[in-house]
Amino acid sequence: MEMHSAKRVSIVIEAPLESRLTDALMEAGVTGYTIMPVTGGSGRSGQWTRDGQLGRSGMVNVICLIKPERLDGLLKAAFTVVEPHIGVVSVTDAQVLRAERF
Amino acid sequence: MEMHSAKRVSIVIEAPLESRLTDALMEAGVTGYTIMPVTGGSGRSGQWTRDGQLGRSGMVNVICLIKPERLDGLLKAAFTVVEPHIGVVSVTDAQVLRAERF
Amino acid sequence: MEMHSAKRVSIVIEAPLESRLTDALMEAGVTGYTIMPVTGGSGRSGQWTRDGQLGRSGMVNVICLIKPERLDGLLKAAFTVVEPHIGVVSVTDAQVLRAERF
Amino acid sequence: MSEIVNLALANLISPIILSFALGLAAALARSDLTIPEAVAKGMSIYLLFAIGFKGGASVASHGVDGTLLAAVGAGIVLSFGLPFVAFGLLRLITRLEPLDAAAVAAHYGSISIVTFVAGTSVLQERMIDSEGYMVAVAAAMEAPAILSALWLVARGGGNGKMAPGLLREIMLNGSIVLLVGSFVIGMVTGEKGLAQIAPFIVSPFQGVLCLFLLDMGLIAGRGLRQAKGIVTLPMVAFGILMPMIGSLTGLALGVVIGLSLGGIVMLMILAASASYIAVPAAMRVALPKANPAIYLTLSLGVTFPFNLTLGIPIYLAIAQTVTGG
Amino acid sequence: MSEIVNLALANLISPIILSFALGLAAALARSDLTIPEAVAKGMSIYLLFAIGFKGGASVASHGVDGTLLAAVGAGIVLSFGLPFVAFGLLRLITRLEPLDAAAVAAHYGSISIVTFVAGTSVLQERMIDSEGYMVAVAAAMEAPAILSALWLVARGGGNGKMAPGLLREIMLNGSIVLLVGSFVIGMVTGEKGLAQIAPFIVSPFQGVLCLFLLDMGLIAGRGLRQAKGIVTLPMVAFGILMPMIGSLTGLALGVVIGLSLGGIVMLMILAASASYIAVPAAMRVALPKANPAIYLTLSLGVTFPFNLTLGIPIYLAIAQTVTGG
Amino acid sequence: MSEIVNLALANLISPIILSFALGLAAALARSDLTIPEAVAKGMSIYLLFAIGFKGGASVASHGVDGTLLAAVGAGIVLSFGLPFVAFGLLRLITRLEPLDAAAVAAHYGSISIVTFVAGTSVLQERMIDSEGYMVAVAAAMEAPAILSALWLVARGGGNGKMAPGLLREIMLNGSIVLLVGSFVIGMVTGEKGLAQIAPFIVSPFQGVLCLFLLDMGLIAGRGLRQAKGIVTLPMVAFGILMPMIGSLTGLALGVVIGLSLGGIVMLMILAASASYIAVPAAMRVALPKANPAIYLTLSLGVTFPFNLTLGIPIYLAIAQTVTGG
Numbered sequence A, B, C: 001m002e003m004h005s006a007k008r009v010s011i012v013i014e015a016p017l018e019s020r021l022t023d024a025l026m027e028a029g030v031t032g033y034t035i036m037p038v039t040g041g042s043g044r045s046g047q048w049t050r051d052g053q054l055g056r057s058g059m060v061n062v063i064c065l066i067k068p069e070r071l072d073g074l075l076k077a078a079f080t081v082v083e084p085h086i087g088v089v090s091v092t093d094a095q096v097l098r099a100e101r102f
Numbered sequence D, E, F: 001m002s003e004i005v006n007l008a009l010a011n012l013i014s015p016i017i018l019s020f021a022l023g024l025a026a027a028l029a030r031s032d033l034t035i036p037e038a039v040a041k042g043m044s045i046y047l048l049f050a051i052g053f054k055g056g057a058s059v060a061s062h063g064v065d066g067t068l069l070a071a072v073g074a075g076i077v078l079s080f081g082l083p084f085v086a087f088g089l090l091r092l093i094t095r096l097e098p099l100d101a102a103a104v105a106a107h108y109g110s111i112s113i114v115t116f117v118a119g120t121s122v123l124q125e126r127m128i129d130s131e132g133y134m135v136a137v138a139a140a141m142e143a144p145a146i147l148s149a150l151w152l153v154a155r156g157g158g159n160g161k162m163a164p165g166l167l168r169e170i171m172l173n174g175s176i177v178l179l180v181g182s183f184v185i186g187m188v189t190g191e192k193g194l195a196q197i198a199p200f201i202v203s204p205f206q207g208v209l210c211l212f213l214l215d216m217g218l219i220a221g222r223g224l225r226q227a228k229g230i231v232t233l234p235m236v237a238f239g240i241l242m243p244m245i246g247s248l249t250g251l252a253l254g255v256v257i258g259l260s261l262g263g264i265v266m267l268m269i270l271a272a273s274a275s276y277i278a279v280p281a282a283m284r285v286a287l288p289k290a291n292p293a294i295y296l297t298l299s300l301g302v303t304f305p306f307n308l309t310l311g312i313p314i315y316l317a318i319a320q321t322v323t324g325g
């Protein structure tokens, strides 16, 4: 089946920032995103686990498929939100089925 | 360590379709899959969140590692299930450790 | 924005092994990892689902972004833990924003 | 008339209704108050188990009168029939496509177990008994409406065929299995079984219901915020008119088969209520091209709150007038 | 004999057993009824906390008699010893490899806290008291069996060495910590503490147990569906024979150390029951090459329902005959 | 003095405190005991709903006396003011940067609803009544402290500007909405509403609180294990000194506005307690460069257990001495 090049951006960020990040992504012209739960992790700011979390804490993983030419705009938008906070951004080359959707 | 080329297919689809999709994948000769939860997202059909969902709603992420030569068969099988529904399919190049398993 | 090459390693492994795996990764010099829940799956050892699981069963997905040159060390460390158990390891090429962190 | 108003007012300031209103308000004001998915599912399992068990235990202690079968039959007839009425009404007063109209219609033939439970509370407070087996009627009404909707689509040339395995899936749907299963357990273990677990399924029931309705308010509110521009005024009118029509059909059948006042009211409520759990899931599989925003908003955002607040007292008042009870 | 049958029948139509049966039937019929993982874990935390606390409070009010230490000691001996019996029996009547046989054996030396709880209910209904510290005995029996199994594997030349940290992990395993911890809290706060939280841990207990057993039925049913072809008839025979043997060993020790009738029955039940929470997790780490489908199916799909339905009444009848109680 | 010690001792061996201790010990011993996130959230929703509702119902039955507004006003003043005291004290006795000091200060101006609830239990046990509307005071105290902290940062030249939407987010934060909402529901439905759901929100309350505190112990213990090397002795001193200062400020205001003995104690507890739900989330957004390990460890690992064990009895004793009650 015909596939089209795309970029898959994965952002792990603190849960209280979730809506700020997705708002920034939408403003940067992203057509969609998927939010996945994260149950724990480790990084420069230490180790954490979701179990028994009080309130809106922990982290989430926001995943975004976009046309390659939109990547830079998205990263800039995401970076503004992520930069002052705890979080990690990674990008992978991907292929998608229906290019017109991204 | 010796790695072998593979394709990583990620399908985000509505939860009520989950078993239909995995059945289709198994029929297409897939040897395994992993199902991951999705807590929210946004796309052409709007924004949604898993919190407080009633019944078997929401979406899931089905991930499938396969030998590259099986990709087309898998995509065709998946597409039949995904096409009339809400959902997104993406493919990434990957490497796996034990090729004989995929 | 400037991106740097990295490897994204994804390991699906049984939940009771989680801390052994992350300990092994840390020993292999990994600077961080993210743990994501898995709700079900299928492979050579059959089909399973997380619903109603008793105790610390089921599987988890440990994701690790690392500098390409560290890949082999990581895989060896992971393999020692994964090999005797149920689980799957895959690697994808990725790009990250702040190379010094990985 | 002022009787209805009084009843409605008394009904409106119950903790249950106010909890729903709180959820609705919080969601509309975009508060981040949410109930975790697992907790919501846990509460709905609790409610289904409790309501099924209590229904079964009540049948065990009051005995099965001859109308049991007639009542279940009436329920099945209503569930099969009401989608046609709903479909006709929708095509008449809204601009919905046949596909969307059929999907909406399926919801109104099926039932809402929480509306059923809320009705039970209202009756209990007024010391009106109802047949324990109305739970079985509720279970019987869950599925048939889906078949009618598929038939409506197929007839119109659309792809309304059953996906393979769908019928099985609908009949063995978790909520039907749990409701019927706990009904049978209640019937078998009877008074003694009920006494054993009453501190779990009877005493805290109303409280759990409050939290569950808080969550339903949150979900309805989130839905309403997103449905702006999709749901039109005529659709909203349908969402209020249809339960009225449904309840009158339920009234007629209930009187014909000789139910008690309470039983009649419960049948009216079942006929008036619209599904938002089983049917939406089935529609995603069977009619994926139908727009979920429409049917969920109508059933959860319009008809559910209408029944909860004004509907139930109105149906009760009508039933009392008609039966002279 | 007809006494046993009557007891067994009365036991079979309790809400608890029927809830398990409902779950089993739903899973075998492939219904999509499921209990979310978080809710299942929440219920098991509730049950462990409640059972531990009540045991401790009971010790606080009845006082510790001299047999406490003896009973705990007997439990440890059973947990260490029964795996050898189980291993021998498995090698005798089934074709299981030593590795799988050892893994299964570990489960039968350890215990099932839900079977323990179900036994308590049966005794309560018949107004038979048992020693409050049996909960402590249960906790003491969780872990030793794992060591015996590892020794069996090591002796056979297999890799049965303790992974580093495993012993610590087993002893500080959540369910042991919660059970022992709440037992101590119950003992310290006594009657007064119990009065404070009784409406939470006593009154709704049986009801929560029903939902928990519904879930265990679902899990057992899903396991049985997948175990076709793996679990053979001789293995099933083991799953019924072994608890009988275990219970008789428990009986002997219970009589020797002078437990009350209730205490003897509880020790029999502990000896007869097989673990399906702590031990499977330990086996995944310690004996990863052993097949989980075998040990989970035997302990959860065969022995657990056997004990729940027929086992407990049989053990009670035997104990009554032997003690003349 | 020995009175205080007795009170403190009696307080220490309650199931609630011991459950917290169990969680703490389990986490420090690295047991794998955990409470699933969804269950923890479910319990906190339950607690907020119950405490709000009961407060409202109590206002409905005792009537609103003139001090309601004064008490809410006092709460707001405390919440705005205490962060300045905390900031000064921190800069005086610790080496914290202004940013971290401001973030910590925000937590001490705000409140901990679980400490509030624990205080209510202690009063109840001693049959001391308190004003039902103290719940409203608690809700009013949640947010203002955040603004003071941001002002402190801005004044120091740091980036303490409100992120757009943050104020709205803080005010419509789930726990405030639920607490205020259920308070209003309790006030509207009154005694009758309370009677309806008392078996859910009153009887099992203490028991749920035990499990919730078990979880808080687990979280605090995990935090303490990771905070080694970050939290210094002077910071720990602050975590004990600050609630003492806060409680005395609360005492003064409580006496001035004429609260009852119970009301005064509750205001002291509110002033003494530190937030660990609403404020940490706000700090992640507003002051992301502040170190969460510091403020979470101080509020949850030091001040919370101090208040729970020694603080509350001390505040009560002081209030009794001062008011002569």
Ligand SMILES: Nc1ncnc2c1ncn2[C@@H]1O[C@H](COP(=O)(O)O)[C@@H](O)[C@H]1O
Pocket (backbone or CB within 6 Å): A012, A038, A040, A041, A042, A043, A044, A045, A046, A048, A059, A085, A086, A087, A088, C031, C032, C033, C034, C035, C063, C064, C065, C066, C102
């Ligand atoms: N190298 C990494 N690979 C995968 N996830 C990471 C990595 N580093 C950090 N993370 C994730 O990002 C979170 C925040 O990282 P940090 O900002 O470094 O503390 C961690 O808790 C992990 O969930």
Ligand SMILES: Nc1ncnc2c1ncn2[C@@H]1O[C@H](COP(=O)(O)O)[C@@H](O)[C@H]1O
Pocket (backbone or CB within 6 Å): A031, A032, A033, A034, A035, A063, A064, A065, A066, A102, B012, B040, B041, B042, B043, B044, B045, B046, B048, B059, B085, B086, B087, B088
């Ligand atoms: N561009 C995208 N990137 C990542 N996920 C997406 C994207 N578009 C859609 N999705 C996911 O797929 C679901 C359905 O998309 P849609 O069919 O466009 O409504 C959304 O709710 C998202 O979870």
Ligand SMILES: Nc1ncnc2c1ncn2[C@@H]1O[C@H](COP(=O)(O)O)[C@@H](O)[C@H]1O
Pocket (backbone or CB within 6 Å): B031, B032, B033, B034, B035, B063, B064, B065, B066, B102, C012, C040, C041, C042, C043, C044, C045, C046, C048, C059, C085, C086, C087, C088
């Ligand atoms: N081909 C595959 N693609 C994705 N996930 C897989 C695949 N094979 C196995 N898995 C995952 O790894 C788990 C263990 O696999 P196995 O060891 O083959 O039983 C499965 O339950 C799946 O969650």
Ligand code: NA
Pocket (backbone or CB within 6 Å): D082, D107, D108, D109, D110, D111, D112, D246, D270, D271, D272, D273, D274, D275
């Ligand atoms: Na209906």
Ligand code: NA
Pocket (backbone or CB within 6 Å): E082, E107, E108, E109, E110, E111, E112, E246, E270, E271, E272, E273, E274, E275
């Ligand atoms: Na045993």
Ligand code: NA
Pocket (backbone or CB within 6 Å): F082, F107, F108, F109, F110, F111, F112, F246, F270, F271, F272, F273, F274, F275
């Ligand atoms: Na405070």
